[in-house]
């Protein structure tokens with residue numbers, strides 16, 4: 001009997017998240033090592049494109065559940081489906097991308113299947129048919145090697161930690177439809193409403209991030225409108241600064257991030273906080289503007305490939321991690337930096 | 348409303364954590380309530396203020412974990428229990444979830460179990476969902492606001508693509524994120540009460556369960572490889588010149 005690797009393809013409104021394909025690439029690599037086959041599972045409604053893409057990114061067999069009760073992600077019916085396929089197919093390994101949904105489903109499936117889960121893995125090796133993973137702990141201050149002694153070994157893979165596989169349009173297959181497990185009425189949760197974030201690059205998928213900190217509000221030459229109180233004036237100044245951050249980000253197709261100080265001061269929403277209690281990111285380029293580099297912030301971005309810091313204070317700890325640093329005022333540096341890069345990149 | 352908060356004790360977020368002889372060391376940094384769990388306590392206490400009832404804070408660990416539970420009492424929780432058993436020494440997340448679920452069942456008639464989104468030591472981020480699954484309760488994860496609406500809990504939650512409003516029928520498990528609101532500081536009275544409190548300790552036998560299986564092992568703890576970074580300060584005579592030099596240097600790294 002051949003070894004099976006089951007991979008859960010995380011999708012939203014019919015579009016797969018990039019980390020899903022990276023995880024599918026890992027599935028294929030593990031399958032070839034264990035001479036096994038890759039079974040992909042897609043759950044949702046109107047997911048044809050994701051199903052055919054799953055073949056084209058390397059799946060050997062795609063299972064899908066397409067139903068109105070699965071349109072909105074809800075963990076209970078999704079977990080029930082994953083557990084059902086896993087009990088029937090008996091995969092050695094089940095992989096998920098580390099998305100909010102992937103992590104949750106991995107944990108819950110581990111309970112249903114009475115096995116273990118290894119979330120947010122950044123490296124792996126195969127030893128005697130078992131997967132030995134490396135995962136960051138303490139927000140990346142340490143790494144652990146870990147294994148799960150029981151099958152299926154349930155693992156979630158961090159986005160951007162693994163290469164996206166080749167898309168081969170010549171591949172296809174006959175997907176197998178799976179019936180829902182939970183009747184619509186038995187599902188104890190209901191999605192009442194949904195609002196999509198403003199368009200823009202998502203922080204965890206971004207190849208480039210431009211972040212602002214408390215320093216972004218610090219421009220004595222800006223005079224806030226008279227009718228604002230002190231706190232409002234500070235936020236107004238910060239918004240001017242974040243506009244400069246945003247303009248640079250736009251030229252670089254980058255996501256905007258922030259330090260906790262900037263979030264706590266009310267300059268920007270919490271969704272974009274980078275750090276130990278925000279998002280952990282690992283872009284190719286991270287530009288920190290007016291961020292001191294507290295240990296909790298560094299924990300969230302230290303594995304970025306190239307870090308650039310712009311800060312007034314030559315002793316700011318962020319400079320220790322920075323490939324390039326500018327000791328100076330972000331209000332003076334950002335506009336010409338944005339202009340120059342716009343020209344160089346022909347934007 | 349009968350509310351339970353599941354918390355963990357972790358090293359302070361500012362701790363310089365290193366691996367020494369295969370063990371985690373955080374120097375003389377204090378052990379504290381996991382920062383995320385403070386938000387869970389805050390959410391629980393806010394819910395109690397609106398709906399009445401009790402807030403019970405529980406944790407698994409050794410005697411010293413009572414300090415974290417006392418922080419919960421000082422913030423205003425009504426009761427605290429510690430689950431302590433030598434069998435939980437190297438428990439994996441599944442074992443932890445099964446034990447927390449057993450404790451929640453022992454407390455009886457619990458309507459909501461609150462959790463922080465993850466613990467800042469192991470960064471697993473699965474305990475809330477796993478405990479909910481063991482209990483057979485719906486999970487409302489990553490909640491940024493929580494409210495009660497006749498027999499259900501309504502949360503707003505953050506996902507990659509935006510915000511979602513979801514309702515779950517009681518009893519439910521809820522994990523919270525920072526937007527829930529700043530955790531309150533312990534009051535003077537709260538601290539006095541917490542210092543005087545005796546926190547009951549439950550063993551697995553008290554919960555009426557055997558030690559659950561642990562299938563995950565982590566034989567090796569390592570410091571991350573040192574990134575060889577050459578720090579270079581870019582300078583020039585004017586902001587324009589600095590910006591031009593910096594732009595070219597960034598481009599030369601071939602990351603754009």
Ligand SMILES: Cc1cc2nc3c(=O)[nH]c(=O)nc-3n(C[C@H](O)[C@H](O)[C@H](O)COP(=O)(O)OP(=O)(O)OC[C@H]3O[C@@H](n4cnc5c(N)ncnc54)[C@H](O)[C@@H]3O)c2cc1C
Nearest residue numbers: 213214215218259260261275276277278290292297312330
């Ligand atoms: C439990 C806990 C969890 C935490 N989690 C996080 C987290 O997830 N993420 C996070 O970021 N922080 C986190 N923190 C907070 C962290 O300790 C710092 O307080 C925070 O990162 C500081 O943000 P900052 O660098 O923007 O502000 P500051 O430390 O105030 O730094 C501002 C910097 O801007 C510079 N500056 C000022 N004006 C200018 C200018 N005009 N041009 C250029 N530079 C200028 C200053 O020199 C200074 O270095 C956490 C703290 C705790 C206790």
